[in-house]
Amino acid sequence: MCVLHAAQAAPELDITIVSKGAVGRSGCTRMVQGGFNAVLSPDDSFELHFRDTLEGGKYLNDQELAWTLINDAPKVIHELETRVGCFFDRGEDGKIRQKAFAGQAFDRTVHRGDLTGIEIMSRLLDQTFRIKPRELGDVRALDLLLDEAGEVAGLTMLDVRTGAVAVLRARVVVVATGGAATMYRIAAPAREKTGDGVAMCYRAGLELRDMEMMQFHPTGLLAGESRLTGAVLEEGLRGAGAYLYNAHGERYMERYDPERMERATRDIVSRASYQEIMSGRGTPAGGVMIDISHLGAEEVERRFAGMVARCRQIGQDLAREPVEISPTSHFAMGGVVIDEYCQTSVPGLLVAGEDAGGVHGANRLGGNGVAESTVFGARAGDRAAIVAPERDLRDPDPAQVAASVDRALAPLQREKGPSPFQVTRDLKEAMWEGCGVVRDREGLVRARERIEELTEQAAQIAVPETPQVNNAWQETLDLANQLTVARAMIDSALVREESRGAHFRSDYSEQDNAHWLRYIVARRGEGGETEISLHPVELTRKRPEPDGPPAEELEREDLEEGREDVKR
Amino acid sequence: MTEPSSKKIRVTVSRSDPGTERTFLVERIEPMMVLDLLIAIQREHDPSIGFRYSCRVAMCGTCTLRMDGRAILACQTPLEPDRDKVRLDPLAGLPVVRDLVVDMKPFFEEWARVKPYLEPVEGLDEPARIRPDSPERQIIDPSLDCITCGACYSSCGIADHKRDFLGPAALNRAMLLIADSRDAAGAERLDAVTASDGVDRCHYIYGCSAVCPKGLDPAAAIRRLRRWRLEGRPR
Amino acid sequence: MTLAQALFVVALAGVLVAVVGFGFVMVSAAARSGGGSYLSTGLLRRLQRSPEERAEFNRWAFYAHRFTGFAVFAFLCLHIVDISLYTFAPGAFDEVHVLYGWTSMRIFECGLLFAILFHTFNGLRILAIDFADLGSRASRGLLTGAVVLTVLLGLGGSAVIMAPVFA
Numbered sequence: 001m002c003v004l005h006a007a008q009a010a011p012e013l014d015i016t017i018v019s020k021g022a023v024g025r026s027g028c029t030r031m032v033q034g035g036f037n038a039v040l041s042p043d044d045s046f047e048l049h050f051r052d053t054l055e056g057g058k059y060l061n062d063q064e065l066a067w068t069l070i071n072d073a074p075k076v077i078h079e080l081e082t083r084v085g086c087f088f089d090r091g092e093d094g095k096i097r098q099k100a101f102a103g104q105a106f107d108r109t110v111h112r113g114d115l116t117g118i119e120i121m122s123r124l125l126d127q128t129f130r131i132k133p134r135e136l137g138d139v140r141a142l143d144l145l146l147d148e149a150g151e152v153a154g155l156t157m158l159d160v161r162t163g164a165v166a167v168l169r170a171r172v173v174v175v176a177t178g179g180a181a182t183m184y185r186i187a188a189p190a191r192e193k194t195g196d197g198v199a200m201c202y203r204a205g206l207e208l209r210d211m212e213m214m215q216f217h218p219t220g221l222l223a224g225e226s227r228l229t230g231a232v233l234e235e236g237l238r239g240a241g242a243y244l245y246n247a248h249g250e251r252y253m254e255r256y257d258p259e260r261m262e263r264a265t266r267d268i269v270s271r272a273s274y275q276e277i278m279s280g281r282g283t284p285a286g287g288v289m290i291d292i293s294h295l296g297a298e299e300v301e302r303r304f305a306g307m308v309a310r311c312r313q314i315g316q317d318l319a320r321e322p323v324e325i326s327p328t329s330h331f332a333m334g335g336v337v338i339d340e341y342c343q344t345s346v347p348g349l350l351v352a353g354e355d356a357g358g359v360h361g362a363n364r365l366g367g368n369g370v371a372e373s374t375v376f377g378a379r380a381g382d383r384a385a386i387v388a389p390e391r392d393l394r395d396p397d398p399a400q401v402a403a404s405v406d407r408a409l410a411p412l413q414r415e416k417g418p419s420p421f422q423v424t425r426d427l428k429e430a431m432w433e434g435c436g437v438v439r440d441r442e443g444l445v446r447a448r449e450r451i452e453e454l455t456e457q458a459a460q461i462a463v464p465e466t467p468q469v470n471n472a473w474q475e476t477l478d479l480a481n482q483l484t485v486a487r488a489m490i491d492s493a494l495v496r497e498e499s500r501g502a503h504f505r506s507d508y509s510e511q512d513n514a515h516w517l518r519y520i521v522a523r524r525g526e527g528g529e530t531e532i533s534l535h536p537v538e539l540t541r542k543r544p545e546p547d548g549p550p551a552e553e554l555e556r557e558d559l560e561e562g563r564e565d566v567k568r
Numbered sequence: 569m570t571e572p573s574s575k576k577i578r579v580t581v582s583r584s585d586p587g588t589e590r591t592f593l594v595e596r597i598e599p600m601m602v603l604d605l606l607i608a609i610q611r612e613h614d615p616s617i618g619f620r621y622s623c624r625v626a627m628c629g630t631c632t633l634r635m636d637g638r639a640i641l642a643c644q645t646p647l648e649p650d651r652d653k654v655r656l657d658p659l660a661g662l663p664v665v666r667d668l669v670v671d672m673k674p675f676f677e678e679w680a681r682v683k684p685y686l687e688p689v690e691g692l693d694e695p696a697r698i699r700p701d702s703p704e705r706q707i708i709d710p711s712l713d714c715i716t717c718g719a720c721y722s723s724c725g726i727a728d729h730k731r732d733f734l735g736p737a738a739l740n741r742a743m744l745l746i747a748d749s750r751d752a753a754g755a756e757r758l759d760a761v762t763a764s765d766g767v768d769r770c771h772y773i774y775g776c777s778a779v780c781p782k783g784l785d786p787a788a789a790i791r792r793l794r795r796w797r798l799e800g801r802p803r
Numbered sequence: 804m805t806l807a808q809a810l811f812v813v814a815l816a817g818v819l820v821a822v823v824g825f826g827f828v829m830v831s832a833a834a835r836s837g838g839g840s841y842l843s844t845g846l847l848r849r850l851q852r853s854p855e856e857r858a859e860f861n862r863w864a865f866y867a868h869r870f871t872g873f874a875v876f877a878f879l880c881l882h883i884v885d886i887s888l889y890t891f892a893p894g895a896f897d898e899v900h901v902l903y904g905w906t907s908m909r910i911f912e913c914g915l916l917f918a919i920l921f922h923t924f925n926g927l928r929i930l931a932i933d934f935a936d937l938g939s940r941a942s943r944g945l946l947t948g949a950v951v952l953t954v955l956l957g958l959g960g961s962a963v964i965m966a967p968v969f970a
Contacts, residue, residue: 084686085745231624
C-alpha cells in the first residue's frame with residue numbers, strides 16, 4: 001500500500017522493498033480472516049466507529065491516530081475496490097456486504113469469505129508488477145543507520161540466500177515489519193514477525209509506547225507439538241454462536257460475562273479461558289473446548305469451510321464435535337510513537353502498521369488490524385513522496401555500520417554455543433508464563449530475570465557455518481530482536497499497576513481511570529537499560545464514558561506532568 | 569492427544585550442498601505435518617537444513633515442496649499415522665537455491681506477463697455493483713484463492729524455467745481478469761494468453777488441478793480461455 | 804541381401820535408435836522437471852493413496868503421446884523415402900518391400916500399429932476435452948477408453964499382420 005501510494009504521488013522516486021521473507025507473501029496480512037472495518041453505510045458514522053474503537057482500546061488510544069484510521073478506512077476500501085482490483089463479498093443488491101464483529105455497534109466489517117487478507121495482499125502484490133519497484137526479497141534489515149545529526153541515512157541488510165551484507169542508503173525509510181507476537185509458546189502470527197522493526201527503532205533510540213499491550217486471541221488451535229498450535233480459529237465462530245466449555249463441560253463464560261457470554265471482546269474471553277485453564281478446569285493438554293456443532297454439520301461446513309479444513313488437518317471435526325483451543329498471542333498494540341503522517345522523532349524515518357503504537361490503545365477491535373496496515377501504509381507512502389524529494393542522501397556513520405555487521409556475523413564465527421532453537425523455545429515459555437494473558441509483579445520480575453539470562457545465552461549462540469539459507473543463523477538474529485522487544489514489554493508491564501484491556505494484572509485487577517489514563521513510553525537509556533516515562537493520554541476528541549475522571553482533574557494532571565512532546 | 573510414542577519415520581531429503589540426499593529417522597508426534605517433520609530435523613538432527621515457511625496456515629504459499637513427487641504445502645499436509653517413510657524434494661521446474669528452497673522468480677516472470685493487475689474501466693469510481701450470483705462472479709469466485717505457491721507450476725510437466733509457457737497459475741489469473749467486468753484490458757490479455765506460449769501449450773496433464781492446495785482448477789481456466797478465443801469474451 | 808535392402812535395414816536401425824534415445828531424454832527430463840512423476844515406490848504409494856493422485860495417469864498419457872508421436876514420425880520419414888523409390892527405382896522398391904514380410908519386421912509393424920492407435924485415440928481424447936469441457940476425472944475415463952480401444956484394435960490388427968507367419 002505504501003509503495004503504491006509513494007509511486008502514485010511521485011513516480012520518479014527510486015523505491016526499494018526490503019523483505020526478510022518472500023515479497024508480498026510473508027507476514028500476517030495474508031492471514032487476515034475476519035475483515036476490514038470501514039464506515040460505508042449512511043446509517044453508520046465515523047463517530048460510532050470511533051467510539052467503538054476507543055471503548056475497545058479502553059481510552060488508551062492516541063485519539064488523533066484512531067480518528068485518522070476511521071476517517072481513511074472507507075477511502076482505502078474504495079481504492080482497493082476501484083483501483084487495486086480487490087473484490088469483497090456483495091449482498092443480494094450487489095453492494096459491498098458488511099458483517100457483524102465483536103465489540104461493534106454497527107455491522108461494518110467488509111470481508112471476502114472467511115479469508116479476507118489473501119485477497120487484499122494478492123491484489124497489492126499484483127500492483128507491484130505494474131509499479132516495478134526494486135524488490136529485495138529474502139533480504140533482512142539489520143539496523144537503521146543514522147548520520148551525525150541523528151537523521152536517517154539508510155540501513156544495513158543481510159541477504160538470507162547468500163549471506164552477503166550490504167548498506168542501503170535512503171532518503172526515507174519506512175519501517176513496517178509487524179509486531180513480535182511470535183515470542184509466546186502459543187502464538188498465531190507468521191514466523192517472520194519477530195519484532196524486527198520495533199527492535200531496530202528501539203536500538204536507534206526511538207520511543208515505544210503501550211508495549212505492555214499484547215492481544216491474545218481467544219480461539220487458537222491446540223495441536224500438540226505441531227507447529228499448527230496457535231493458528232487462529234476465526235472470530236466469526238463465536239459471533240455465530242459457538243459455545244466455550246471447560247473440561248467439566250461448563251459454559252464458563254457465564255461466570256465472566258453473563259450478558260455477552262462467548263461474544264464478549266477478545267481480551268475478556270481470552271482471560272476467562274486462561275483463568276479456567278490455570279485453575280485446573282482445562283483439558284489435560286491445557287486448553288478449553290469450542291463447540292459449534294449445534295448449528296448443524298452442514299451449516300458449519302458451508303459457513304466456515306476454511307476453519308473446518310484447518311481442524312480436519314489435525315484430525316478433528318469442527319462441524320460435529322468440540323475442538324480444543326487456547327488463547328494465542330496475536331497482535332501487539334504497542335510500538336513506535338508516530339504522528340498522523342507516520343512520522344517519528346527521527347527525520348526521514350516513517351513507521352506504519354503494527355510497528356507503530358497508539359492506534360488501538362489497550363485492545364484492538366477485530367477488523368481494525370488490516371484497516372490499520374493499509375490506511376497507515378498509504379499515509380506513509382504519501383508522506384514519503386513528500387519528504388523524500390526534500391531530503392538528500394546522508395552518509396551513515398561507518399562505526400555504526402561496522403558494529404551492526406559484526407553483531408550479525410558473530411554467530412557464524414563461533415564454534416561452540418547453545419542452539420538458537422532451544423533459546424527461542426525458552427523465551428516463548430518464559431513470556432507465556434510471566435508476561436502472558438494474566439500477569440502479576442512476581443511473575444513479571446521472574447520473566448525479567450529469565451530474559452536477562454536468555455539474552456546472555458543468545459550472545460553465545462553458535463550456528464552452522466554455511467552462510468546461504470541458514471535458518472539457524474536467521475533464527476539467532478530474530479531472537480536478538482525478540483529479546484529486545486520482550487524486555488521493553490516486561491518493563492512496561494511492570495509499571496502499569498492496573499488492569500486495562502489486554503493488560504491484566506492479578507495483583508491490580510481493576511481499571512483505574514483516575515491514575516492510569518496515561519500511556520507508558522519506553523526508550524533505550526544510555527547504558528542500554530529501559531527508560532520508562534509516563535504521559536497522560538490526550539483526550540482531544542472524546543472522553544471516557546460513562547464514569548471517566550472529571551475534566552478538571554485531567555487538566556491539572558496534564559499541567560503537572562508536562563508532556564515531552566515527540567518531535568513532529 | 570500428545571501421548572508419547574516411540575514411532576519413527578524415515579525421511580529422505582534431497583540436499584543441494586553435497587549434491588546428494590540425506591536420510592533422517594525422526595520421532596513421530598501426533599498430529600504431525602510435513603512442516604513439523606522439517607522443524608524436528610532442524611532442531612534435533614541437522615540445523616543447517618534449508619527449507620522455508622512463513623504463515624503455517626496455508627496462506628503464504630512459501631513452504632511448497634514435493635512429497636513422494638507430489639507438490640504439497642508442507643504446513644497443511646499431515647503424515648498419515650501408518651506412514652513410516654517419506655521422500656522430500658524441492659519443487660520441480662524451478663532453480664534450487666539450497667536444499668528444499670527454490671527461486672520462484674521464473675514463476676513470477678510468467679505471472680507478470682499476463683498483466684496480473686486490474687486495469688480499471690473508465691468511470692469505475694465507486695465499488696462496482698455486482699450481484700454475487702451474477703455470471704461473472706460464478707466464474708471468478710471459485711478460482712480466486714490462488715496463493716502463488718507454485719505447486720501447479722511444479723506439477724505441470726510443460727512449465728519449466730527453461731521453456732516458454734505461461735503456466736497454470738498465470739493463465740488462471742488472466743482468465744479471472746478477462747472475466748471481470750471492471751477490467752478494461754481483457755482483449756489484450758486474451759491475445760497474450762492465446763499466443764504460441766499460451767494456452768495451446770497445455771496438454772491436459774491435469775497436474776495443476778490435482779495438486780492445487782487451495783482446490784482451484786487451473787485446467788478448467790485454460791479450457792475456458794481456449795473457448796473464449798473461439799466464441800469471444802463473455803460480456 | 805541387396806544394397807538397397809542393406810541401406811533400408813541400416814536406416815531402420817537408425818530410426819529405432821532415435822526413438823529409444825528420444826524416450827530416454829524424455830524420461831530423464833520428466834524426472835527433473837515434470838513434477839517428479841518418475842517411476843518409484845513413492846509414485847506407487849501415491850497412486851494407492853487417493854483418487855486424485857490418479858490424475859498422474861494423464862501425465863503418463865502425455866508422455867506416451869509424445870513418445871508414440873515421435874516414433875510414428877521417425878518411421879514416416881523413412882517410409883516416405885522407401886515408397887518414393889517407386890518413382891525412380893522400381894527395382895529397389897520391390898527389393899525393399901520384400902523386407903516388410905520378414906517376421907521381425909512384422910513385429911515392428913505391430914508396435915507401429917499400437918503407437919498409431921494410441922496416438923490417434925489420445926489425440927481425439929484431447930480434442931474431446933476441449934469440445935466437451937471435461938475435467939480431470941472425465942478425461943481419465945476417456946483415457947481408459949482410449950487404452951482399451953488401442954489394446955483391442957491393436958491385438959486384432961496384430962493378428963492380421965502376423966497371420967502369414969503362422970500360416
